[in-house]
Amino acid sequence: MKGLVQFLVAKIILLVLASTFVHCYDPNPLQDYCVATNGTNRVFVNGKFCKDPKLVTANDFFYSGLNIPGNTSNRLGASVTDVDVRRIPGLNTLGIAIARLDFAPGGQLPPHIHPRASQIILVLKGQLSVGFVSSNDYNYTLFSKILYPGDVFAFPIGLVQFHANTGKTHAVAIGVVGSQDPGVIPIGDAVFGSNPLIDPKLLAKAFALDVNIVRHVQRVFSSEGYIVK
Numbered sequence: 001m002k003g004l005v006q007f008l009v010a011k012i013i014l015l016v017l018a019s020t021f022v023h024c025y026d027p028n029p030l031q032d033y034c035v036a037t038n039g040t041n042r043v044f045v046n047g048k049f050c051k052d053p054k055l056v057t058a059n060d061f062f063y064s065g066l067n068i069p070g071n072t073s074n075r076l077g078a079s080v081t082d083v084d085v086r087r088i089p090g091l092n093t094l095g096i097a098i099a100r101l102d103f104a105p106g107g108q109l110p111p112h113i114h115p116r117a118s119q120i121i122l123v124l125k126g127q128l129s130v131g132f133v134s135s136n137d138y139n140y141t142l143f144s145k146i147l148y149p150g151d152v153f154a155f156p157i158g159l160v161q162f163h164a165n166t167g168k169t170h171a172v173a174i175g176v177v178g179s180q181d182p183g184v185i186p187i188g189d190a191v192f193g194s195n196p197l198i199d200p201k202l203l204a205k206a207f208a209l210d211v212n213i214v215r216h217v218q219r220v221f222s223s224e225g226y227i228v229k
Helices: 002-023 187-192 200-206 211-222
Strands: 048-050 078-083 097-103 108-113 119-125 128-133 142-147 152-155 160-165 171-177
Touching (some): 097 108, 108 187, 142 152
Antiparallel strands (some): 078 097, 097 171, 128 160
16 A cells, blocks of 8 residues: 555655656747848748847847827827837847827727736827726726826736827827737727628627717728827
8 A cells, every 4th residue: 555655745745846847948038149030941930030149239239210100190099109129129029119199189099908018108298098907807897097107107918908088188108018029909990890701680780889880980990090100
């Protein structure tokens, strides 16, 4: 009996160790940097080819232009100037990106999701109403604040969020995300502007709307893209 118990204990320990080894990984980059570049026959990391380290320059980590106001002459009265791995190739594997958010009076970034990153914003100018909604696990609770210059607000990954200028002047904010390419899913564009379009009868039932209203909204969203610059 004693031998059987020792055998079972040893087996359990081996299973635990095997499970630990399987789930262990190093989440950090294993090189100083991996500047993204186009081409083949190079190391492929995070969906990008790495530039030859000997050819990397300071410009690979540089972008100029966030001082320039975005164009808010659109239906939403807002503009997003993203600075992600597409504009700074040196961001590849670094897990960060930044953006300038511009809002005309009454302008807004409507409800949307960043599927791959949490976000934090800093208001530089004007007044913004911001918020996010929790999942069904937390009863779709709304967390919102009115922000003024110097105020900071954080948004958890994957939750529906919004930003709106509730002041009388132009508003500017800086947003930082924890991903080199956080992605964005505007709720309206995804639901009413998909390609191809979702059956309007399905959406009419889902949102308790008249099917003709759904068709009208689909025409609006399918003719416009999201306002990332």
